[in-house]
Amino acid sequence: MHKTDIHPDEVLEALLAKGPRSNKAATLKSLQEICRNQYQHQTQSASLLNFGLSSIGRICEARGLFKARVLYNAASKDYVTLITAWAAFSGTMSVKAPKEPKKLSSHQYLMRIEDPAIRSLMQSTIAERDDLLAKVNLLKSRMQITIDQRPLGATIVTHSPPVAILEAKAQLTESERESLEQAISKEFLDQEEWREGSHGEITNRTGRTLYDVGYVTAIRKILGMTS
Incomplete structure (x- = not known):
């Protein structure tokens, strides 16, 4: 050395x-x-x-x-x-560095168990574990998870890249939807003595226009109502 x-x-x-x-x-x-x-x-x-x-x-x-x-x-x-x-x-003899301890196999660990009943039980447990682990790894290799982050009510339009179109009604909260439905309901209009015109306008009992043409039809479109 x-x-x-x-x-x-x-x-x-x-x-x-x-x-x-x-x-x-x-x-x-x-x-x-x-x-x-x-x-x-x-x-x-x-x-x-x-x-x-x-x-x-x-x-x-x-x-x-x-x-x-x-x-x-x-x-x-x-x-x-x-x-x-x-x-x-x-300047004397060289020193060999210690080696990493060799890892024992499952079989070698089992042979250290003196009680044959316990050894047999552990062997069965290890076999079951290895079987489950193999199945999990197989599932991992074949599994592909797709996370859909589109908002509820959105429609995908063919485009490159695809574009999510969010309908107006899907943007409303429950309370907002209820308020709009109430605003054009027959019960509410009768209570206020208002009338819906042929073009979606709202007039009072004297005939004065309160909401212009398209008011009712626009709300129905937003709510996705057919009529």
Whole structure:
């Protein structure tokens, strides 16, 4: 391994600068001293220098810092970085980074269940889950949802692009519709002694025009009334 002039103390400072939790910071400092002692006690014989994960891990476990296998967890990359710094500083053997833990298949998880009845039940549950998941994925691949944002009462006119034509009656609120219907109703006109003319005009009992020609017919068109 190529020797480097970067002292591991600088690496430790950089790791602590990331602001780890207090217990992790303390563990990093303890690991630093273990590696320092390893370096100082074995510098007289370079062949004895060993900063492999297994070697440092055994020392850490013997001193009660953590279990040796911890160094092979992905979460322990900062510890491995520090050990690697010592390996590079001493010019000794390289350190292999921990591998991501291999994910177990459903079958491998089932084999860990000792009770055969529970194992059989879980196997059935997993099979049912896989079947439902396959059906859901199939539906997703074939489903196409179209959201119609046209206003109620709108009519689509062939155009490029299509245009939604909103009828006048569709724009009215319920109270507005009722008011217009009341304004031209026979009951209301009789009550006021008004008359509807042949051209949609409204006159009073003396014959004076109150609403001009087209008044009643216009309202009926708005309301969509045929007569």
